[in-house]
Amino acid sequence: MGVEEHTQGPVATTATDGTEAATADLAAAAGEIETTASGTRYPIAPGYRVNVRTGPGTAYRIVRTLPYGQKIPIYCQKPGERVTGxxxxxxxxxxxxxxxxxSDAYVYTGRDGYIAPRCD
Incomplete structure (x- = not known):
């Protein structure tokens, strides 16, 4: 089981009619993935301020916290600690x-798994 990695926000729940419905509702509330000339930016789950860390796990130092409604670039992805979001x-x-x-569990990418190259 993963750990919770958000600093503030609603508690994640499973919909009684299935997780897909809950995920679809979050995706709609999160807004669109933005693709511009400068790159693609992915929305953080609505209602969450997410910790940014120096490495792929909650034991790594927090360097900042993303504000509500933030959209972020993803340059690469790396496996690490399992987190539930x-x-x-x-x-x-x-x-x-x-x-x-x-943690990718707090970022709407439109699919499970890698959407960017693996980090070295």
């Missing part, structure tokens, strides 16, 4: 800047 349980961590990672 509004988009399920995942061991993927998204690199959003040099030495800065967020």
């Amino acid at each position: 509004p988009y399920g349980t995942s061991n993927l961590w998204d690199n959003i800047a040099n030495g800065q990672f967020v």
Whole structure:
């Protein structure tokens, strides 16, 4: 079982009619994935302020906290600690800047698994 990694926000729950409905509701509330000339940006789950850490796990130091409604770039992804969030349980961590990672369980990417190259 994963750990919760958000700093503030609603408690993730499973819908009585299935997880897909809950995930679809979160996706609609999260907004769109933005693709521009400067790259693609993915929304953080609505209602959450997510910790940004120096590595792929909750034992790594927090360097900042993303504000509500933030959209982030994902440069590469790395396996690490399993975390449970509004988009399920995942061991993927998204690199959003040099030495800065967020749990993929709090980022709406539109699918499970890797959506970016693996980090070295």
